[in-house]
Amino acid sequence: QVQLVESGGGLVQAGASLRLSCAASGRTFSNYAMGWFRQAPGKEREFVAAISWSGGNTYYADSVTGRFTISRDNAKNTVYLQMNSLKPEDTAVYYCAASTYYTGTYYRAYEYWGQGTQVTVSS
Numbered sequence: 550q551v552q553l554v555e556s557g558g559g560l561v562q563a564g565a566s567l568r569l570s571c572a573a574s575g576r577t578f579s580n581y582a583m584g585w586f587r588q589a590p591g592k593e594r595e596f597v598a599a600i601s602w603s604g605g606n607t608y609y610a611d612s613v614t615g616r617f618t619i620s621r622d623n624a625k626n627t628v629y630l631q632m633n634s635l636k637p638e639d640t641a642v643y644y645c646a647a648s649t650y651y652t653g654t655y656y657r658a659y660e661y662w663g664q665g666t667q668v669t670v671s672s
Contacts (some may be wrong), residue, residue, distance in 0.1 A: 550575050550576060550661065551574065551647050551661050552573065552661075553571055553645050553646070553663035554574075555645050555663045555665060555666040556569070558643060558667045559669070560669045560670075560671065561635055561668075561671070562670070562671050562672075563635060563636055564634060564635065565670070566631070567668060569585070569629065569666060569668075570627055570628075571583070571628045571645030573626045573628070574626065578623055579602055579603075579623040580602060581649060581661075582599065582600065582601050582647070582648045582650075582651060583621060583646070583647055584596065584600075584645065584646045584652075584653075584656075584659055585597040585619060585643060585645055585646075586645075586646060586659075587642065587668075588642050588644070589640060589642075592641075594644070595610065596653075597630070597643070598630060599652050599653055600619045600621050600628065601652045604620065604623075606652060608653060610654070612638075613632075616634045616635075618631040630643070630645075632668070635668075636670060637670045638670075642666065642668075643666050643667075644662055644664075644665045646659035647659060
């Protein structure tokens with residue numbers, strides 16, 4: 550089992566940047582593919598980005614492509630989400646998730662989840 554703790558959320562103005570971090574503990578971090586998802590009030594959880602165990606493959610939702618970058622540091626057991634050019638519609642609780650067998654957009658394939666960090670973008 551792996552435990553995930555997100556940090557780095559906050560309140561920013563449109564156009565600003567934030568970097569989210571997700572620190573993992575427990576099992577070997579490099580065995581897991583990692584994903585970021587978000588959920589806005591009244592909406593379903595949606596895929597944001599994912600990265601394979603080695604970092605060699607990354608995937609992004611169309612809505613964040615070109616603005617967000619997912620990366621990982623296996624030596625630090627941490628995955629990051631660099632968010633640039635933030636928009637009000639990026640406002641949501643952001644969750645990181647880990648999967649032992651899947652890298653992609655389907656949230657039910659991720660076995661472990663953090664508690665989430667709030668990102669609020671004002672216009």
